[in-house]
Amino acid sequence: MKERVNQIISSMKSFEKDTYDQNELIDEIFCLEREMVNIAFNSEHSSSAKLKIIDVENHLEYLNNECGEVANEQLAEFKNESRNLCNYLRAALSGRKGENRAYHNLRHSLTDDGIFIRNLQVRDGSLLTEIDMLVITGKGVSIIEVKNTKKNIFIDREGNYYRNSEYQRLEYNIAKKMSLREEIIKGILENEGYPDVPIQSIIVFTDDSIEIHNDSDVRTCFLGQLSYFVEDFEDRKTVLANDSLDDLGEILYSYRTSEGFPIDFDIDSYKMHFATLMAILEESNNNRVADKVVIEPEFVEFAEESCRIDEHEKEIDIMESLKEILLSRYTWGVIGGILGAIGGAVLSNRGSGSR
Secondary structure, eight states: OHHHHHHHHOOOOOOOEEOOOOOHHHHHHHHHHHHHHHHHOHHHHHHSSOHHHHHHHHHHHHHHTTTTSTTTTHHHHHHHHHHHHHHHHHHHHHHHHHHHHHHHHHHOOOSOOOOEEEEEEEETTTTEEEEEEEEEETTTEEEEEEOOOOOOEOOOOTTEEEESSSEEEEEHHHHHHHHHHHHHHHHHHHTTTTTTTEEEEEEEEEOTSSSSEEEESSSSEGGGGHHHHHOOOOSSSOOOOOOHHHHHHHHHTTTTTTOEOOSOOOHHHHHHHHHHHHHHHHHHHHHOOOOOOOOOOHHHHHHHHOOOOOOOHHHHHHHHHHHHHHHHHHHHHHHHHHHHHHHHHHHHHHHHOOO
């Protein structure tokens, strides 16, 4: 079984790097999903249907039930990890969808000329961060964090970010996160000869039906207010000429890095649990199928004896058939002789009469 586990893991080529940016991460999760579908089902069926991880779960659960629940513990562990991975994927897809909405909304609603840089991942020394969207206008630089959540949000005075559902859950300190980004952008611009460019941070929420309670100094708004917030620096004065906007855009873009971030999920452990579960169920299912076609020795002896009886009965049937044939031939021979004699007598009488 260990050999089969290693064989399954070695066949899975997804997540071979240590770090990924957001778009790479989404693509890699889909790649992992396709690999699992192809292993759990045969490739002919999986290629023609849009099967997902949940379909793999259901298939393996069915096999486990058919095999007498031989892998309950492994199945439960795999299903729990699959749930966490799917939540991770949904969050990434939701984030990308929100970022697209914010970008298109701002492009059409912004009155000032602007330079847009999306998913800007930058490093300044030991500091590494990814900015959803950075907008450069004549008023300054806006660092925009996009939230596509459907949960009510509470941000306390220290900048701790809570998402409310059945209970209040702390996500992280968003004030420190935004402050770090401002520090990195400010340091880059100072190094490049732009020490006085105004910089602000904005958190935009794409769903205006939720409630936002913000006690911190971080600015928050809904999507329809974003263009106003981008243009609303303290004195609303233009401090950058249009040619400076292009220069700043090129400078900041040149600091872009493709290092990526480590995924906050143990992919190796997930692959191992999937491969182990598959190997257990494959072995158990093969044994189950083999048991259905095993012929017991007693049955073999009975079958051989039956064959001998059948052969003997066939010999008797053949002898009886030969007797019937011989008898029929003898009977028809006697009848033929009688008919011949009668015919001869008739012809003889006719001959006598004619003379």
